[in-house]
Amino acid sequence: MKKNYTVGGQAVIEGVMMRGKEGVATAVRTPKGDIEVDIKKVSSIRDKNKILNLPFIRGFISLIESLITGIETLNYSSSFLDEEEEESRFEKLLDKWFKENSGKVVTGILLTVSFIISMFIFVFIPTAFASLFKKIGLGNMWLNIIEGVFRVGIFITYIYLISKMEDINRLFQYHGAEHKTIFCYELEQELTVENVRKQGRLHPRCGTNFLFLVMIVSIVLFSITGWNSLGERLLYRILLLPVVSGITFEIIKWLGRSESILSQALAYPGIKLQLLTTREPDDSQLEVAIASLKAAEGIKEPEKTIGELLSVGNQVLKTVNIPSYILDAQLLLSKVLGVDKLYLLTRREETVDIIKEKEFMELIEFRKNKMPIKYILGKVEFMGLELEIKEGVLIPRPDTEILVESILDHIDNKGYKKICDLCTGSGAIGISLAYYNSSTNVDCMDISDVSEEMVWKNIHKFGLWQRVKFIKSDLLDEAIKENYKYDVLVSNPPYIKTRDIEELMEDVKLFEPHLALDGGEDGLDFYRTIALQSKSILNNDGIIAFEIGHDQGEEVSGILKENGYKEIKILKDLAGLHRVVIAKNN
Incomplete structure (x- = not known):
């Protein structure tokens, strides 16, 4: 039986952000292939004011906070791609003027610009387009329906077009990884790549669902505002955004809990829309999403024993037909732990901390890719001497x-x-x-x-x-x-x-x-x-x-x-x- 959880997430550049009980965790695959995880305790203004936790009000507050967090995590993930680039003149000015607050200023600027662009594309253009039909005598209800349908059409077209971009396609793969990982967690299965891979990538609590339902709710809500001047209509739509987002938030929460026919019918269009906003992820992307969720929920990896690590190493090397897989795994773990083979064989039940385990698995990956064991160890015995070597000299x-x-x-x-x-x-x-x-x-x-x-x-x-x-x-x-x-x-x-x-x-x-x-x-x-x-x-x-x-x-x-x-x-x-x-x- 699926358990109800409140874990939510977002795909970012080469990574995934998850929000859980321990905070907001952002996991990113760096250009070097490592997974970097950043976790922050994020407090909500709703925690300080009970009124802001009232139904419908909490939805708008959550939307604003989610947008801010989303932009901050996008900035964090993008920093790994341009960390070697020199700061632009604009960035230097911001650092000079606002010092440690420059990041918040950038977030504010991006949020404002995003709001203006979104209002123009998804409010002004659909409203102006629907106004053309007023001349043929259509009533307010029909004009609002035309406006809403046109807005949905713009949204779907926009998603379809940007999905053709390679970077956005990878972002959508991470989006799929986020959904699969959350599904696996909700089903209370062990968070392994194998288990996560089996899950579906379309989730009823997705942000895509939220955006789609916002448009549907707005059609109903805006229909009561009349159809006066363009400026008045735009003003109504801006003023009613908190109400629209609040209602949609409650619907989304209900969809996450309910398995009724009505909830499934309401979720169906938004879920199908995720076919455009998600892609099937590869295993490396699933690893990132898993790391993010575990950090967000405070899930600690159980420490493996020496014997378990040797078994894992043996299996990995054996699958790629390395004849000396048993000896190689022993040598690599000996290197990581700074002990000899006899120690490994006599202390098989001793646990190994997570950091050492990670180091061991990195070395196993090198050997799996056929790097000579002596290059990995950095030494070779010759004429009874233990010589230092590295890749670039003959063994x-x-x-x-x-x-x-x-x-x-x-x-x-x-x-x-x-x-x-x-x-x-x-x-x-x-x-x-x-x-x-x-x-x-x-x-x-x-x-x-x-x-x-x-x-x-x-x-x-x-x-x-x-x-x-x-x-x-x-x-x-x-x-x-x-x-x-x-x-x-x-x-x-x-x-x-x-x-x-x-x-x-x-x-x-x-x-x-x-x-x-x-x-x-x-x-x-x-x-x-x-x-x-x-x-x-x-x-x-x-x-x-x-x-x-x-x-x-x-x-x-x-x-x-x-x-x-x-x-x-x-x-x-x-x-x-x-x-x-x-x-x-x-």
Whole structure:
């Protein structure tokens, strides 16, 4: 059985305003995709004066207060769209003249202008039009009916035309979301997107109903005022507005309570008119409406347990076919709570506050969209070190550890001191070499600004600033220019063929930098350039070492041979595939 509630609402720009027992709550979807909720305690002058609560009088007072609140919430919601725009000269003047009251002044101006425009369109024009029929001898009743019908026609035409605008269409979608959410609440169902989506979008207490009934009531009421001069008729219509709105308010309240045949008949035209003023909302708009209603009614979200959150995260990631969905959910919740996986597994009944839950679900959404888990966590384990990384640098792979281990062996055997890690990315190779051999000095080179940021972070994280530095360079251009010399040049350059980029897994293709992946038409562009440039910066008896694609061993060896390198060796990974090529300079 439907329960009677007094919750009301209004669609605003990219959001919904709801009025409930806790106040007026306005929820807005920001350009960044977040939901911002603002709630205000709004008192009515009716609370201070019992006379203003009398039937019919309260309707007019409520109308004025609703208009004021509506304009204020529209101003609030629009602020998210133009928050980065510079204030206009007019806005600056208002701030200067009225200071903290400038918002109220703007509301007053908008309310006045809206009233004048509405009176012109919906009162003056219909009255003037109906006056044309007086010349053919029609009586007052017919003239009032013609005026009313014409006014309704203007209203419907106006709604139809503005609904063709994209922004208004979205506003009407939020209008639909508002109605569906209120229906769900009135039926005492849990306010979830699934439950709200099932509800109808046409509501008997809608403002569209109110406006339509205002026009019908005005036809009846204005018919007793006679049909004198145009000015007199306009004056009567203005003076009778409080009466019209008061009567309509009582009718609307009755329609919300009654399920009689009469009430359904009276509500029917206005409800059908909502087919023009509402649209089916999407799930993100329903989320906004739900957030608004919950805030307005003071509905607190029950805190979920660690176990419940892990189950939710697992389900979300599983539906998009992420193989490691269980581990990923654990890692993301561990990050949010600042605990390890063991803690999660042994404290599954512990509750998590709403803010932490929101953070967790935001990270789950990133992973759902195939962002690599290591980018979300902001760290990756490589050579036993926990390196800082972020989107914009290549994620170090375990296969690359073979390259680092082989270089460490050469350093130990040959006593190499000066090393260049070219195309360094996060600095994984160079920092690992310096960390595990304290006699080395490493220059990490890359052209990327993000690489520079991450390398310096990792340098300081492991206390290597005295022996490791970052040099911004397009390949070896800076080293050649400054005449740097090195014992070892190590590099994991881009080596994927351009045509193969689109065949990569989604998390690699969509998120990892193509600058660090695309090796040109045959995948060998960077090997050719680096092999050629390296002759200028490598010491005699120095070595060059590359990570390579599994099928590039012979080709990269050939490039090094063409550039005069000797003792060329191909090393394999644990799968038995070519992974590293090492050669000696002269």
